[in-house]
Amino acid sequence: MTLPFFVYGTLRPGEGNHDVFLRGRTLAEEPARLAGAALYDGPGYPYVVEEPDGVVSGELVTPLPEEYEQLLVALDRLEEYAPGDARNLYERVAKPVVRGADGRTVRAWVYVAAPPVAARLRAGGTRIESGDWLTRS
Incomplete structure (x- = not known):
């Protein structure tokens, strides 16, 4: 299934992994929101956790068609998925x-955070109340 990517942390424009993984490989990058999710500090990188009352801000990234398969593999590797x-x-x-x-x-x-990680974050993690990694503080 070929889908765009919703990025919400270090892959967003201006963040460290954007230039490494996405620069020159995308057709479009535009602001977007993910409802039914909350953002937690990793620390150092964020996790999206499925929660009904939250909204996470990020970017919708559409890869160039010729880059899609390689980018999918690279992002899976980055996220250790x-x-x-x-x-x-x-x-x-x-x-x-x-x-x-x-x-x-x-x-x-x-x-999104794998179920065991999500459970730990819900129990004692630091939620980024704004839902936006770029405005965390």
Whole structure:
């Protein structure tokens, strides 16, 4: 399934991993929101945790078609995600994301905290109340 990516942390423009992984490999990058999720400090990097009362701000990234497969592999490696691996810190899931430009909802890949990580964060993690990694403090 070929989907854009919703990025909310170190892959956003101006953050450290954006230039390393995305610069020159995207067709479009635009503001977007993910509802039904909260943002937690990793620390050093964020986690999205599925929670009904939250909204997370980020970017909807559409890769260039010729870069898609390589970018998918690179991002899975960055997030240490392997399908079906119980040791995953993140799971890559398809979620509805609201585009900031026109309010349309599109499905996108989102790296969310794996269930054991999400449970630990809910129990004692630091929630970023703004839902925006770029304005955390």
